[in-house]
Amino acid sequence: MSEKGVSGSDGAKRIPAIIEASGVRKSYDSGDVKVNALKGLDLDIAKGEMVAVMGPSGCGKTTLLNCLSGLDEADDGEIVIEGESIVGMSDRKRTRFRAERMGFIFQSYNLMPVLSATENVELPLLVAGVRPKKAHKLALAALEMVGLADQARKRPAQMSGGQQQRVTVARSLVNEPAIVWADEPTGALDSETSKEIMDLLVRLNRTQKQTFVLVTHDPAVAKRGHRIIRMRDGEVESEEKNAGTEDLSNVGARIETNAEAYGSSNAGKN
Numbered sequence: 001m002s003e004k005g006v007s008g009s010d011g012a013k014r015i016p017a018i019i020e021a022s023g024v025r026k027s028y029d030s031g032d033v034k035v036n037a038l039k040g041l042d043l044d045i046a047k048g049e050m051v052a053v054m055g056p057s058g059c060g061k062t063t064l065l066n067c068l069s070g071l072d073e074a075d076d077g078e079i080v081i082e083g084e085s086i087v088g089m090s091d092r093k094r095t096r097f098r099a100e101r102m103g104f105i106f107q108s109y110n111l112m113p114v115l116s117a118t119e120n121v122e123l124p125l126l127v128a129g130v131r132p133k134k135a136h137k138l139a140l141a142a143l144e145m146v147g148l149a150d151q152a153r154k155r156p157a158q159m160s161g162g163q164q165q166r167v168t169v170a171r172s173l174v175n176e177p178a179i180v181w182a183d184e185p186t187g188a189l190d191s192e193t194s195k196e197i198m199d200l201l202v203r204l205n206r207t208q209k210q211t212f213v214l215v216t217h218d219p220a221v222a223k224r225g226h227r228i229i230r231m232r233d234g235e236v237e238s239e240e241k242n243a244g245t246e247d248l249s250n251v252g253a254r255i256e257t258n259a260e261a262y263g264s265s266n267a268g269k270n
C-alpha cells in the first residue's frame with residue numbers, strides 16, 4: 001500500500017491521499033475522430049479536502065470525475081481510492097464500492113419526479129440493501145441536515161431549484177460517503193441560491209469530514225474549497241491553494257499513512 005500523501009500547509013505533515021490518480025488516460029471514439037479527453041493525468045487529493053476543478057468547457061472535467069469515481073472506466077493509469085485500486089475491480093465490486101463510499105451531486109438534479117423528497121433520498125440506501133424502515137429514518141435525518149425537514153413529502157416539481165438541489169445533497173450524503181463528487185452542482189442556480197448550496201457543502205465538508213471534488217465554472221464557488229485544480233486539454237495545468245481556508249492538517253485525520261488509514265476499514269468489504 002502506498003504511503004503517498006498530500007502535504008498540509010505547514011509543508012511537513014502528511015495527510016493520507018484518499019484519491020491517488022496517476023497516468024490516467026481516457027479517449028472517446030466518435031466516428032473517425034478520436035478525442036483524447038484525459039492525457040495521462042496525475043492527481044492526489046487528501047482526506048477531508050474540498051477541491052474545486054476548473055477549466056474550459058470540453059477540457060475533461062466530467063470525464064475526470066467519471067473515471068476517478070468509477071462511473072466510467074479509464075483506458076490506462078492507476079486510480080487508488082481509500083487505498084484500493086478501482087482499476088482492476090470487477091464491475092460488481094466497483095458498483096458496490098461506489099454505493100457504500102461515494103455520493104454524487106449533478107447540475108441537473110436527477111431526482112425522480114414521481115417520488116417525494118424523502119423517497120428520493122431513500123433510494124441509494126435501498127439500492128445498497130438497507131432495510132426500508134432504517135432507510136426512511138436516515139433519509140429524514142439527511143433532509144433535516146440540509147434544512148428540508150418540512151419539505152419531506154413534496155415532490156421535486158413542488159420545490160424550488162435550490163430546494164431540489166438540497167434534496168440531491170441530502171441524497172448524496174445519506175450513506176455517509178467518504179467522497180462526494182459534484183459536477184457543476186450550482187450550475188443551474190442563481191448566485192444567491194448557489195451561495196446557499198455552497199454554504200451547505202462547506203459546512204458538511206468541515207463537520208462531516210467528507211472529501212469533496214467539485215467541478216465548477218464559478219470562481220466564487222471555487223474559492224470556497226481548500227484548493228483549485230485547473231485543467232486544460234485533458235491535463236492538470238496548474239493548481240493553487242486558497243488562502244483563508246482551514247488548515248488541512250486540522251481537517252484530515254491525524255493518521256500518517258494510507259495503510260493505517262484504510263487497512264482495517266476496508267477489511268471484510270469485499
Ligand code: ADP
Binds near residue numbers: 056057
Ligand atoms: P468538460 O466536462 O470539461 O466540459 P468532458 O469531460 O465532458 O469536458 O469532455 C472532454 C472531451 O471529451 C470533449 O472534447 C468531449 O466532446 C469529449 N467527450 C466527452 N464524453 C464523450 C462521449 N461520451 N463520446 C465522445 N466524446 C466525448
Ligand code: MG
Binds near residue numbers: 061
Ligand atoms: Mg462537464
